[in-house]
Structures are given as C-alpha cells and as structure tokens.
Amino acid sequence: MIETVARRTLRGGRPSRGKAQEPVERILETATRLFASRGFAGTSIDQVATLCGAGKDTIYRRFPSKVALFEAVVEHARARALAQVPDLTAIDGEPLERLERLLRMFLAINMEPDLVSLKRITFSEAVVFERSNPVLAQPDPLMARLVEAVAAAQASGALSPGGTDALAAHLIHALVSIPTTDAMLGGAAYATPDALEAHFTTTWEWLLRGVSARGNG
Structure with a gap:
C-alpha cells in the first residue's frame, strides 16, 4: 500500500489530503x-x-512514542465525539427539551466502550503520562454547546438565571460523569439500557424539581 502511494506520488505529484490521511486514520x-x-x-x-x-x-514518523500515539488516539476520540453532536439549532424542541436531548447525547457518547476504556487507561497510567489527558474532561467544544443550551433554557424562563457555567458543570457531573465513572471502574450499575435510562430520567427530574419536601403538601 505504501509503495503504491509512493509510485502515484512520483507519477502525479503529491497525494491528495484525503489519500495522505488514510494511513493515519x-x-x-x-x-x-x-x-x-x-x-x-x-x-x-x-x-x-x-x-x-x-x-x-x-x-514513528507520525507518532514518536507510544505515549504520543495514545494521546493522538484520545484526540481522535474527542473529534469523533464532537462530530456526533449537532449544533444546538439543529436539535428540535423548546430550549429545555433541547438541553435534555443534548445531555442524553453526551451520556450515550461517553458510555461508548472505546471511550470508557481510554478513560480507564488514562487513570491507571497517570504516572506514565505525567499529566492529565484530554480524555478525562468533557471536550471544550462540547461543553461550550452545553453552556449554550443551559443559557437558552435560562433565557426562556425554564431554568433559574445565573451561574450558567456552574450549572452546566453540575448537569454533566450528575447525569454523565456518575455512570461513566462507574463503567470506567468496572462497575455494572448502569450496564443495561434500562438502568441507564432510569438513572437519567430520575436524576433529570430531581434536578428540575428539587428534592425538598417543603411546600409540597
């Protein structure tokens, strides 16, 4: 394959960007x-x-060490995750419905087995990597979309105003980080679709309505 690409290069100049990316992919x-x-x-x-x-x-020309290759794998996983999430304007529904759907997308993506495994490796090999790896945190472009969705729900009156960034962080922790951390540590509490749905639905209702019994009766 490599020799074929080289011959094409000699005959017709440099390979296209798409062809050049094929070995990397x-x-x-x-x-x-x-x-x-x-x-x-x-x-x-x-x-x-x-x-x-x-x-x-x-x-080795592209990735000088195994750590560099792993970091590239993590970046590739982040790019794949971002590609799965549409812009907020492409999600149907009222602002609060769009926020809920976006969070459900985040949960589904973060529970993908490959991403769970990459997170597990990063935690277990922290000494090797010598620094926190991008896979540990929600990728910034995705968090930006979540913050945008929270702000839109606040502007519509569906959520209380203020603390948009903090609210987005709490939502991602309660709805996404808890089950993905359990999976990363080898737990099975959220291993089935029904368990994952029950977690999301119950937690979402708690977050929206609160858990205090005062004034309910």
Whole structure:
C-alpha cells in the first residue's frame, strides 16, 4: 500500500489530503481497538503496525512514542465525539427539551466502550503520562454547546438565571460523569439500557424539581 502511494506520488505529484490521511486514520483506528482491548501496557507499536498494515517507520514518523500515539488516539476520540453532536439549532424542541436531548447525547457518547476504556487507561497510567489527558474532561467544544443550551433554557424562563457555567458543570457531573465513572471502574450499575435510562430520567427530574419536601403538601 505504501509503495503504491509512493509510485502515484512520483507519477502525479503529491497525494491528495484525503489519500495522505488514510494511513493515519488506519493507524489511529487500529491503535484505538488495541488500547481499548489490551490496555496501554499490553499494546505495542509492533502490534499496531502488524494489524493496520503500516510499517513501524511510518508510525514513528507520525507518532514518536507510544505515549504520543495514545494521546493522538484520545484526540481522535474527542473529534469523533464532537462530530456526533449537532449544533444546538439543529436539535428540535423548546430550549429545555433541547438541553435534555443534548445531555442524553453526551451520556450515550461517553458510555461508548472505546471511550470508557481510554478513560480507564488514562487513570491507571497517570504516572506514565505525567499529566492529565484530554480524555478525562468533557471536550471544550462540547461543553461550550452545553453552556449554550443551559443559557437558552435560562433565557426562556425554564431554568433559574445565573451561574450558567456552574450549572452546566453540575448537569454533566450528575447525569454523565456518575455512570461513566462507574463503567470506567468496572462497575455494572448502569450496564443495561434500562438502568441507564432510569438513572437519567430520575436524576433529570430531581434536578428540575428539587428534592425538598417543603411546600409540597
């Protein structure tokens, strides 16, 4: 494959951006599967090269170490997550309904097995990475969309005004971080669709209505 691309380059100039990206995509997709299934220590550059059909030299030119490859895998996962979330204007419904749907999307994305595995690796290999990895936090573009959705719900009168950023952070923690952390630590409390739905529905109602019994009767 690499030799074929080289011959095309000699005949017709540099390969297109799409063609040039193909080996990188293949490397990242293969590395994602290996890291997710075998962990950081159980994955080697040799294994990635063998399974994706790229030479080790090709991989090392783009990713100088296994840590660099893992970080690229994390960035690739973030980009994939962002691509799954539409702009707020593309989500149907009233502002509060759009906020709820956006949070449900975040939950579904963060419960994807590969992303859960990448988070688990990052926590377990914190000493190796020597710094917090982007996979640990909700990607900034996604948080920006959540903050936008919260602000829209506040402007409509569906949510109390003020503290938009803090409210967005609490929503993501209560609705998304709790089940994904449980999954990352090997728990099974939210392993079924019914359990995940029950968590979201109950927590969402608590957050909207409050849990105090005062004035209810």
